[in-house]
Amino acid sequence: MLVVGGGPAGRALAAACAARGLTTTLLDPAPQRPWRSTFAAWADELPPGLTPGVVAARATGRAVALTEHRLGWDYVVLDTGSLRAHLDDGMDRGGVRVVAGRAAALLSPHRVAVTGGDASSLSARVVVDAGGHRRPLGAGSWRPARTTAEQTAHGVVVPAAAAAPLVTPGEALFMDWRPDHGATGWPTFLYGVPLGDGTVLLEETSLARRPGLPLDELRTRLHARLHHHGITVPADARVERVRFPVDTPRHDHGAGAVLGFGAAAPLVHPATGFSVATSLTLAPRVAGVLAGALADGVAGAGAVSRAEREVLWTPAARAVHTLRRRGLEALLRMPPDAVPAFFDTFLALPARHRWAYLTARDDLGATLAAMTALFGRSGWTLRRRLVGPAVLPHAPALDPAPGTAPRSG
Numbered sequence: 001m002l003v004v005g006g007g008p009a010g011r012a013l014a015a016a017c018a019a020r021g022l023t024t025t026l027l028d029p030a031p032q033r034p035w036r037s038t039f040a041a042w043a044d045e046l047p048p049g050l051t052p053g054v055v056a057a058r059a060t061g062r063a064v065a066l067t068e069h070r071l072g073w074d075y076v077v078l079d080t081g082s083l084r085a086h087l088d089d090g091m092d093r094g095g096v097r098v099v100a101g102r103a104a105a106l107l108s109p110h111r112v113a114v115t116g117g118d119a120s121s122l123s124a125r126v127v128v129d130a131g132g133h134r135r136p137l138g139a140g141s142w143r144p145a146r147t148t149a150e151q152t153a154h155g156v157v158v159p160a161a162a163a164a165p166l167v168t169p170g171e172a173l174f175m176d177w178r179p180d181h182g183a184t185g186w187p188t189f190l191y192g193v194p195l196g197d198g199t200v201l202l203e204e205t206s207l208a209r210r211p212g213l214p215l216d217e218l219r220t221r222l223h224a225r226l227h228h229h230g231i232t233v234p235a236d237a238r239v240e241r242v243r244f245p246v247d248t249p250r251h252d253h254g255a256g257a258v259l260g261f262g263a264a265a266p267l268v269h270p271a272t273g274f275s276v277a278t279s280l281t282l283a284p285r286v287a288g289v290l291a292g293a294l295a296d297g298v299a300g301a302g303a304v305s306r307a308e309r310e311v312l313w314t315p316a317a318r319a320v321h322t323l324r325r326r327g328l329e330a331l332l333r334m335p336p337d338a339v340p341a342f343f344d345t346f347l348a349l350p351a352r353h354r355w356a357y358l359t360a361r362d363d364l365g366a367t368l369a370a371m372t373a374l375f376g377r378s379g380w381t382l383r384r385r386l387v388g389p390a391v392l393p394h395a396p397a398l399d400p401a402p403g404t405a406p407r408s409g
């Protein structure tokens with residue numbers, strides 16, 4: 001096995017493959033570089049078997065749209081260093097070989113050209129692209145045919161006491177759509193989560209926009225919102241910046257010789273941007289199928305398509321993915337002032353429907369039931385906006401600067 005990319009997805013899959021006795025190499029340009037992002041997930045979405053230290057904080061989920069809602073389940077913020085140590089322990093136990101270098105091209109279904117490291121190429125019976133949303137081994141090193149829809153956010157880390165007007169102890173603010181930033185135009189919300197060390201991350205977030213709302217605009221809104229709530233940001237506050245696509249097409253390398261995994265697959269939920277818990281959960285299942293295929297003498301494209309067919313992209317997972325993408329397009333087309341009302345309707349759904357829409361990546365029935373329930377509770381204007389993307393082309397690209405007017409042409 002050759003796993004390209006040493007993020008959470010690549011390391012989880014490399015460890016899982018090695019645990020099944022597969023000789024595994026992990027390739028990353030800077031395999032020792034620490035991760036900087038704050039990773040969070042729904043508590044019940046995490047796989048069993050993580051060491052307890054991986055969860056830095058656990059809190060009950062709250063959200064504010066037009067009104068306040070309790071999510072009915074817990075949210076966890078991961079200790080990035082502990083998650084990394086947990087996955088690295090797994091890789092060490094299985095004897096994963098870690099190679100520094102950058103995958104430059106696929107020379108054949110079994111050989112990858114490498115630059116910037118000791119090796120000039122690496123060979124394996126199965127090659128995995130876990131290189132994140134840039135997917136270095138995606139078809140033609142994937143260049144988007146259209147402007148991508150991106151999630152962007154600007155966050156600051158403040159002492160929990162300072163954040164208390166917005167995030168009280170023991171809770172996580174999943175989204176707060178109140179326009180307390182005072183800005184008009186593209187809608188953004190506040191995300192606020194405890195980090196487990198007496199601090200709270202407060203992040204002004206644009207869930208999705210094509211292209212992403214500029215980070216400077218989010219920074220301005222964040223500070224205006226916090227000022228509105230009497231929160232002073234220390235001058236030396238740690239800052240987190242977020243920008244990643246939420247509409248990357250499915251990984252495809254011609255004859256399917258490379259398996260896309262993690263954000264490269266993409267396992268990213270377009271409505272939340274989450275992928276880490278899904279990657280951690282699916283890694284052992286993907287490894288199991290690959291090990292079985294290799295034991296059967298099937299390698300390369302055959303093994304990749306077996307893993308896609310049986311785990312990553314079952315017919316139900318493909319259908320759910322398409323429905324979620326339609327939901328994203330509906331959101332991208334929604335007039336700014338309709339967005340909080342849309343989320344109010346969504347957040348008022350019974351918990352089982354919300355949970356299904358947010359997590360059930362291969363349960364088509366549950367996803368359809370959630371969408372039907374949402375439709376049933378919506379007024380006619382919102383209904384038209386929800387079904388429109390089934391017949392309309394993709395939402396047009398907006399001006400890169402803040403605003404909502406579609407570009408002409």
Ligand SMILES: Cc1cc2nc3c(=O)[nH]c(=O)nc-3n(C[C@H](O)[C@H](O)[C@H](O)COP(=O)(O)OP(=O)(O)OC[C@H]3O[C@@H](n4cnc5c(N)ncnc54)[C@H](O)[C@@H]3O)c2cc1C
Nearest residue numbers: 005007008009037039040103131132136262263274275276
């Ligand atoms: C600030 C921030 C916060 C986020 N918060 C969350 C969150 O709370 N929950 C959540 O689920 N998701 C979150 N995400 C989104 C997403 O899930 C993460 O980006 C996550 O890191 C994806 O994991 P991955 O392993 O698939 O890809 P990545 O973490 O992007 O890892 C890809 C790896 O591939 C390597 N690589 C790239 N090119 C090559 C190449 N040519 N050759 C070899 N290696 C290469 C990179 O160096 C990197 O190590 C967040 C994203 C950001 C930016």
